[in-house]
Amino acid sequence: MNTPTDSPKRRVRVEVNGTPIVREVECRKHLIDFLREDCGMKGSHLGCEHGVCGACTVRLDGQIVRGCLVLAAQADGHRVDTVETSTPSKRLKALQDAFVEHNALQCGYCTPGMLMAALELVEQKPDADRTQVREWMSGNYCRCTGYHAIVDAVCAVLEQQRAGRFADEPVASADEVRA
Amino acid sequence: MNHPTEIPTRRDLGADLPAVTEDQRHIGVAIPREGVRRLTQGRGQFVDDIELPRLAHVVFWRSPVAHMRITRIERSAAQALPGVIAVVVGAEIAAICKPWVATLAHLAGIKSAPQYPMALERATWQGEPVIAIVAETRAVAEDALGLLEVEWESLPAVLDTETALDPATPLIHPELGDNLCFTRSLDTGGVDEAFARPDAVAFEETYVFGRHTGVTLEPRCQIADWNPGDQKLTVYHSFQAPHMMQDLYCRQFELQESQVRVVCRDVGGSFGIKVHAYPDDFATVALAMLLQRPVKFVADRLESFVSDIHAREHRIRARIAATKAGEILAFEIDDLTGIGPFSMFPRTSGIEGNQVVNLTGGPYKHKAYRAKLKVVFQNKVPTCQYRGVGHPIACAVTEALVDGIAAKIGMDPIAIREANVIPDDAYPATGASGIKLEILSHEACLREAKRVCDYDALRAEQSQLRKQNVYRGIGVATLIELTNPSAAFYGVGGARIASQDGATLRLEPTGVLTVMSSVGEQGQGAEAIFAQIAADAVGVGIDRVRVVTGDTDATPYGGGTWASRGAGIGGEAVLQAGLVLRENILATAEAILQRERSGLKLHRGAVVDARTNERLLDLAELGRIAYFRSDTLPKTFTPELMVTRHYAQRDYPFIFTNGVQVSHVEVDVDTGFVKLLKHWAVEDCGRVINPMLVDEQMRGAIVQGIGGALFEECLYSEDGTLRNGNMADYLVPMAGEMPDIVVSHVQSPTRSSQLGAKGAGEAGTAGAPGAVMNAINDALAPFGARVSSQPITPEKILRALGKI
Numbered sequence: 007m008n009t010p011t012d013s014p015k016r017r018v019r020v021e022v023n024g025t026p027i028v029r030e031v032e033c034r035k036h037l038i039d040f041l042r043e044d045c046g047m048k049g050s051h052l053g054c055e056h057g058v059c060g061a062c063t064v065r066l067d068g069q070i071v072r073g074c075l076v077l078a079a080q081a082d083g084h085r086v087d088t089v090e091t092s093t094p095s096k097r098l099k100a101l102q103d104a105f106v107e108h109n110a111l112q113c114g115y116c117t118p119g120m121l122m123a124a125l126e127l128v129e130q131k132p133d134a135d136r137t138q139v140r141e142w143m144s145g146n147y148c149r150c151t152g153y154h155a156i157v158d159a160v161c162a163v164l165e166q167q168r169a170g171r172f173a174d175e176p177v178a179s180a181d182e183v184r185a
Numbered sequence: 186m187n188h189p190t191e192i193p194t195r196r197d198l199g200a201d202l203p204a205v206t207e208d209q210r211h212i213g214v215a216i217p218r219e220g221v222r223r224l225t226q227g228r229g230q231f232v233d234d235i236e237l238p239r240l241a242h243v244v245f246w247r248s249p250v251a252h253m254r255i256t257r258i259e260r261s262a263a264q265a266l267p268g269v270i271a272v273v274v275g276a277e278i279a280a281i282c283k284p285w286v287a288t289l290a291h292l293a294g295i296k297s298a299p300q301y302p303m304a305l306e307r308a309t310w311q312g313e314p315v316i317a318i319v320a321e322t323r324a325v326a327e328d329a330l331g332l333l334e335v336e337w338e339s340l341p342a343v344l345d346t347e348t349a350l351d352p353a354t355p356l357i358h359p360e361l362g363d364n365l366c367f368t369r370s371l372d373t374g375g376v377d378e379a380f381a382r383p384d385a386v387a388f389e390e391t392y393v394f395g396r397h398t399g400v401t402l403e404p405r406c407q408i409a410d411w412n413p414g415d416q417k418l419t420v421y422h423s424f425q426a427p428h429m430m431q432d433l434y435c436r437q438f439e440l441q442e443s444q445v446r447v448v449c450r451d452v453g454g455s456f457g458i459k460v461h462a463y464p465d466d467f468a469t470v471a472l473a474m475l476l477q478r479p480v481k482f483v484a485d486r487l488e489s490f491v492s493d494i495h496a497r498e499h500r501i502r503a504r505i506a507a508t509k510a511g512e513i514l515a516f517e518i519d520d521l522t523g524i525g526p527f528s529m530f531p532r533t534s535g536i537e538g539n540q541v542v543n544l545t546g547g548p549y550k551h552k553a554y555r556a557k558l559k560v561v562f563q564n565k566v567p568t569c570q571y572r573g574v575g576h577p578i579a580c581a582v583t584e585a586l587v588d589g590i591a592a593k594i595g596m597d598p599i600a601i602r603e604a605n606v607i608p609d610d611a612y613p614a615t616g617a618s619g620i621k622l623e624i625l626s627h628e629a630c631l632r633e634a635k636r637v638c639d640y641d642a643l644r645a646e647q648s649q650l651r652k653q654n655v656y657r658g659i660g661v662a663t664l665i666e667l668t669n670p671s672a673a674f675y676g677v678g679g680a681r682i683a684s685q686d687g688a689t690l691r692l693e694p695t696g697v698l699t700v701m702s703s704v705g706e707q708g709q710g711a712e713a714i715f716a717q718i719a720a721d722a723v724g725v726g727i728d729r730v731r732v733v734t735g736d737t738d739a740t741p742y743g744g745g746t747w748a749s750r751g752a753g754i755g756g757e758a759v760l761q762a763g764l765v766l767r768e769n770i771l772a773t774a775e776a777i778l779q780r781e782r783s784g785l786k787l788h789r790g791a792v793v794d795a796r797t798n799e800r801l802l803d804l805a806e807l808g809r810i811a812y813f814r815s816d817t818l819p820k821t822f823t824p825e826l827m828v829t830r831h832y833a834q835r836d837y838p839f840i841f842t843n844g845v846q847v848s849h850v851e852v853d854v855d856t857g858f859v860k861l862l863k864h865w866a867v868e869d870c871g872r873v874i875n876p877m878l879v880d881e882q883m884r885g886a887i888v889q890g891i892g893g894a895l896f897e898e899c900l901y902s903e904d905g906t907l908r909n910g911n912m913a914d915y916l917v918p919m920a921g922e923m924p925d926i927v928v929s930h931v932q933s934p935t936r937s938s939q940l941g942a943k944g945a946g947e948a949g950t951a952g953a954p955g956a957v958m959n960a961i962n963d964a965l966a967p968f969g970a971r972v973s974s975q976p977i978t979p980e981k982i983l984r985a986l987g988k989i
Contacts, residue, residue, distance in 0.1 A: 032324075048234035049227020051453070053402045054486040058912035061402055090227040102225040106217050109877050112885060113708030114224025115403045115453030121225060136925075144921035147912075149402050149454045150708045152884025152949075153920040 018082040022047060023091040031078045038062040038073030040081070041088060049090040049118045053147065060146030063119035064088045070126045089118035096172045097128050097163065104159035112150030120146045124160045129177040132167055139164070198873040198930055205760065205872070205940055208788055211717035211727050215877035218713040220732070229451040232406040232423045237479040240408070241270050243472055244326040245465055245482075246316040246333055247491065248308030251342035251564040251905025252357070255306055255315065259334035263318060266332060268325035271476055273317045275303035278471045282437050285462075287530040289678030295367040295535045295560075297528035298358035302468035307340070309357060309526035310566050311906045312491025314465050319472055319480060342564040342905035346500065346523040349561035357526050357562045366528055367535035367560040371542055373617055375553035379515035380506045388589035389504035392582050393974040395898030396498040398490065399571050400917055403453020405493060406483040407466060409473035419446045420470060423453065425460040425707060426745030431737045432681050433462050433531065434470055442737075449735035455707040456572040456889065458493050460747045462530045465492065490910030495899050496537065496571035498523045499578050503545075505586035506553075511596045513605045515553035516546035516617070518582060522560050525567035531680050534568055535560050540575025540667075543618050545583050547665040548627055548843065549605045554617035564905050570747070576666055576951030577890055584662040584955035585973060588962065598661045598959070599640060602845075603631055606663060620667075623836070624933045625843040627663055630867040634661070634845040637929050638865045643849060651967060657862070660848040660960025664952040667839035668870075668944025669753035669935065674839065685833035686750070687741025688758040690719055690766045692826040694812045696790065696804030698723055698730045698766075703743025704755030705735040709946060710878035711751040715759045717874055718940065722763025723770070724787035725804065741829055749944020752874055753840060754832055757938040761830035773811050773824040774802050836937040842944060844868035846887070846952035848960040849924075854968070854986055857979030859895060859961060861924040866952065869931040871943035879945045880928040886949025887926055892918045894954040898976050 013032045020027050022045050029044045036055075041047040041064065053061030055074045062073035065087040094102065101124050104110065111117045120143070127134060127142045134142065139160050140153070148156060166172070199213035206212070223229060260272040284299040303314045316333060320326035341355045348354050349364045357364055380387055408421040418440065424430055427447040434445045452459065469482040484492060502519040520541050524534035542556040591601040606627035607614050614622045634640070640659070647657045672684040689701040700719045706712045712732040720727040733739055743758075744750065767787050774792040775782045778801055786795040792802040810817060811824035818824070834840060847865040852858075866883050873879055896916035900908040909915045934941025954975060961982070962971050970985040983989045 035324075042233075047227075048231075049229075051231065051403065052233070054912040056486065056911060056913060059402060059486075088227060089225070102222070105225050106219065106222050109217065109710075109881050111221055111224060111708070112710070112881065113403070113453045113455075114221055114229050114451065115231065117224050118227045140920045140923070144919040147400075147402055147917065147919065148885075149400060149456070149889070149917070150885045151881050152886075152888040152926050153918075153923050154884045154926050155881045157920060157925075 016079045018078055020081045021085040023087055024093065033077065033079050035078045036074050037064070037076040037078050037081050037086070040078035041073060041086065047088050047090055050088050051115050051118060060123060061116050061119045063122040063146065065122055070122050089121050096175045097167070098125050100163045100166055100171070101125060101128065101159065104162045108155045108159040108162065110151060110155040110159035116146060116148045120148065120156060127160065128163055128167060132164065134164060136161055198876045199932060202872060202932060202934060206721040208724055209721050211720045212874055214875065216717060216727065216875060218710055220712055231403055231451045231453050232408060232421050233483050235408055235421055237408065237410060239478045241319045241321065241476065241478055241480050242323040242326050243317050243319045243469055243480050243482045244323065244330060245314040246318065246330055246335065247488065248304065248311055248313045248315055250339055251311050251344070252340040253308050253337040254340055255304065255308065255335065255337050257336040258316060260316070263329040263332040266325065266329045268321040269329045270319045270321065272329070273319070273472060273475065275301055275305045275315065278302045278468050279305065281474060282467050282471045285437065285530045287528040287533050289533050289675065289680055291678040292367055292533060292535045292539060295528065295533060296361055297366060298361060300464065300527045300530065302464045302471060310564055312566055314468060317468055317472055319476060344563055344565060344901060344905050346498070346521050346561050346563065349523065349563060357564060364562040365559065366524055366562055367538065369539060369542055369558040371554065371556045371618060373552060373554045376515045376517055376555040379553045382514065384508045385506045385514060386509055386590060386593055387504055387506050388586060388593050390585065390589060390973050392501045392503060392585065394497050394499040394578055395976055396495045396568065397893050397897040398493050398495045398899055399456040399458035400915070401454030401456060401458050404484040404486060404489045405459060405463065407469055408479055408481045409470040410479035411473040411477060413477050417444050417446065418470065419448065421448045423459055424449050425455045425705065425747060427705065427735060427737050428703060428742050429682055429745060430462065437467055438470065438474070446738045449705050452705070452707040455746065457570045457574065457747065461494055461532060461569050463492065487911055490915065491566055491907055494529060494569040494571060495566045496568050497578060497893065498568060499541065501578070501582050503582050503586055505590050507590045507594065509594055511594055511601050511604050513549050513551045515551055516583070516586065517555045518545050519557045523563040523565065524560055525565050526562055527567050529567050529569035531682065532570055532675065536570055537568070537575045541579045543620055544576060544579035544665060546618070547579065547583070547616050547620060548607065548663045550607050552617055565901060572886065572889055573947040573950035576664065576947060577893060577954045580662055580664045580951050581955035581958055581975070584959055588959045592966065599631060599635060602661065602663050603628065606631065620841070621837050622841050623935055623937065625665065625841060626869045626931045626933045627843055629931045630843060630845040630869060631663065633867045633929050633931055634847050634865060637867065637927055638847045655851065656854055656964045656967065657849065657851045658960040658962065658964030660956045660958065660963055662846045662952045662955035662959060664844055664948060666749065666842045666944065666948040666951050668749035668842050669834045669840035670748045670750060671834045671838055674748065683742060683744035685831045686743030686755040686758050687829060687831040688755065688762045689741055689827060689829040690723065690762045692766065692770060692804065692808055694808040696729060696808050698725055700730060700732045700759060701740045702732065702734050702755050702759060703741045704746055704751045707746060709751065709882055710875065711746065711755065713878060714752055714756060714874040718756050718759045719763045722760050723767045725790045729790060741831065749946040752942040753935070753938065753944055754834060756874065756942050757832040757940045758830050760940045761832060762828045765830060766826070766828040769825045769828060770807065773807055773826065776818050776822045777807060777810050778802060832938065834937050840935045840937055840943050842870050842948060844948045844952060846956040848956035850957065850960040850964060852961055852964040852982060857982035859977065861891065861922065863924045864926045866926060866949060867929045867931060868945065868948050869933050870945035871934045872932055872941035873930055874942060876930060879930070882945055883928045883949045884926045886947060887953045888918050888923055890950040890953025891923065891957055893975060894957040895976050
């Protein structure tokens with residue numbers, strides 16, 4: 007058994023919300039625990055710790071990942087973005103506004119992960135219709151709302167985007183992100 | 186938002202109701218909750234986000250089997266692991282925390298055994314805490330779990346409710362004499378006669394409801410911080426009823442209220458899961474006291490499944506009698522329910538079955554009703570109140586029976602309901618079970634439901650599609666929901682659970698209004714509606730109001746959030762405090778302006794001339810003078826700019842609400858899969874404070890109800906261990922399979938309060954399982970097949986169709 011005394015550690019350097027952070031972490035430590043415990047970024051939450059609920063969804067080099075299924079060491083040399091970024095993109099800001107406007111959250115525990123998932127949808131599936139929004143958001147649990155308002159909020163931002171509201175803020179194509 | 190045009194008026198409800206305040210601008214309006222903006226930025230403060238100096242972390246070694254006798258615990262290896270602070274067993278906790286017995290005097294005959302924070306010599310369900318390991322980090326504590334050596338002897342487990350009372354079944358608590366927790370029977374008389382009438386038709390069915398659990402996305406969690414310096418305990422808790430926990434900590438640890446502070450900041454979902462006192466709550470507090478340092482407990486998801494309460498394991502034999510012409514004559518039910526090894530503290534696990542007895546048949550005019558209830562102990566996770574408490578079961582049984590009898594006599598499902606609901610002009614009324622109903626609107630809701638779903642068009646489409654072998658179903662459920670409980674719910678039974686709530690309103694020197702309420706926020710929007718009510722009651726813009734909740738050191742005493750009471754009880758307290766504060770402000774203005782009170786009005790954040798609306802004194806100027814320049818005021822006058830009022834509903838045991846839901850589904854008769862096409866809900870929660878919040882509250886509750894109807898079930902193996910205790914195996918509804926849900930409102934304000942608000946939290950969960958089950962059975966009707974066991978899985982549908 008690995009214990010804190012014999013668990014191997016590794017020095018990792020991660021750019022978190024634009025700030026370089028260097029920490030010595032146990033190799034077994036997950037990214038979400040690293041963010042919450044070592045970086046003080048409490049915005050992303052733990053819901054299930056086995057990759058199902060989506061509450062810990064963050065972006066790793068622009069692509070959403072489950073913070074509970076990625077090791078902190080795997081993020082070494084990479085960029086992590088969470089909902090706490092002090093410089094949200096226009097799309098993220100629009101989603102945050104839309105979530106408030108549509109009451110697309112109740113307790114707000116799932117919301118940070120929900121927003122990260124929605125942001126990728128808005129960036130990568132600009133033509134998504136209501137059904138596709140429902141399908142895309144199905145990786146994230148919400149136990150308070152009935153999802154209806156969340157879908158409304160995401161659809162509203164997609165419409166804003168189609169009306170050209172974020173035209174001056176390009177996004178990487180899906181291929182680039184995955185490459 | 187001081188200027189009226191800045192207030193969003195997308196939806197405004199209640200324009201046809203008499204206003205409750207002089208210049209009502211916020212009540213009834215769909216105002217977004219600006220207070221949640223911080224949550225969209227990851228700036229919430231949930232319990233696990235809180236760090237304290239010297240914070241330690243606890244994990245529990247929980248019983249891995251359903252029933253066992255502990256024969257040996259060897260903790261030295263775990264204790265020796267660097268970073269481990271203590272390894273503690275049940276007896277050491279019991280030395281400072283008294284056991285409890287969860288019974289209520291008004292549930293005659295209910296019994297349970299003394300329960301301790303951690304098992305002593307026996308563990309009685311898989312998941313019962315046995316050993317606590319406290320360490321510098323959660324990871325180290327979990328490492329140490331693997332170093333414990335525990336030996337036990339497995340004992341026979343009582344799992345099947347049907348045989349729990351057989352003489353051959355072992356006793357879970359031998360001192361109780363049997364495995365019966367609670368039993369109740371109710372008979373109005375006339376039931377046998379109704380079924381025997383020559384013109385009567387009967388319909389009979391057995392309904393089975395699987396156990397499910399709340400799956401709050403934030404698990405149960407707390408930090409207990411005992412400060413030996415001032416002998417004070419602070420507990421940061423993800424909880425619904427802070428004063429209740431303050432009281433329980435006082436009593437179990439022999440402390441005074443002044444020594445205990447419970448703080449509930451952001452709470453990540455509750456649904457009744459976080460209104461019960463759990464053994465590990467007390468254990469965590471005990472550890473903080475023993476170790477004299479703060480201790481954090483955060484259940485991980487696997488622990489949640491075996492330590493959060495479960496609910497709704499029922500098997501109900503039921504029947505209905507009606508005349509051939511469609512008049513409902515009688516209902517009869519026999520409910521058998523299992524609750525785990527203990528009645529849950531302090532609300533008792535007998536309440537759920539008790540509610541099933543109270544509510545079955547509730548919307549209808551019949552007078553003959555007979556009900557039997559048996560609540561039995563089992564070696565499974567304890568069950569207790571979860572969103573809707575008994576309502577989904579009573580509603581599903583009632584509404585399935587009504588559909589069953591309607592089909593038998595060839596009547597349309599809505600027509601039979603229209604003919605049999607208690608008419609809207611018949612209130613106050615008493616239901617057959619004895620429940621007192623103040624003002625309900627079944628007829629209006631049925632009319633509205635038919636309108637919003639375009640019922641006739643749905644039926645036409647259904648018959649058209651059947652010809653193409655597409656099987657759609659329309660399911661209707663009429664429901665009642667008890668809300669705004671009086672002390673008759675718990676207080677009369679001896680439980681120290683407050684039925685009143687309080688609000689303190691303080692005008693700050695800057696003219697800002699601070700509202701402190703004993704009802705907290707778990708996401709439903711309590712703080713937002715309190716701001717709306719306070720703004721209107723005093724006469725200021727909502728942007729000038731801030732709300733403080735969730736701290737027993739700061740807020741008035743009260744019951745918190747349960748039984749849909751936040752708006753109806755807590756909101757009325759805010760209204761009453763606000764109206765008095767308004768008068769006090771005007772009295773202060775009278776002293777400052779030296780003008781007659783009768784000529785003054787508080788309007789949009791300023792004292793104005795009552796006749797001309799001329800602004801005379803801004804509230805910031807009034808506050809400045811009142812607080813800092815008392816030398817300029819008459820010596821005989823003291824401004825009272827902080828007001829507290831309490832409210833308890835006393836007119837009825839509960840204020841019932843009602844509603845109608847319609848579910849539209851398509852069943853794939855080859856695979857058994859159900860596609861939810863759409864769902865409509867008409868609800869009457871009295872005066873609506875914020876329609877947008879009620880809408881999504883309804884939708885969230887409906888989706889939880891759909892979860893129980895189609896997906897969610899705690900499945901046990903034959904030896905009593907949970908087979909699907911993780912999120913991958915325990916299915917809950919996701920966005921992709923949920924339908925759009927249309928919500929419509931009818932408003933029948935309660936006369937028991939000035940505000941007129943009733944609860945809205947649980948009706949969605951109450952009605953959805955019945956509506957969905959009826960819709961599926963409607964879709965299956967051409968095959969003569971029916972399902973009556975929830976969750977309604979594809980397998981059960983295929984069995985009903987005879988395909989497997």
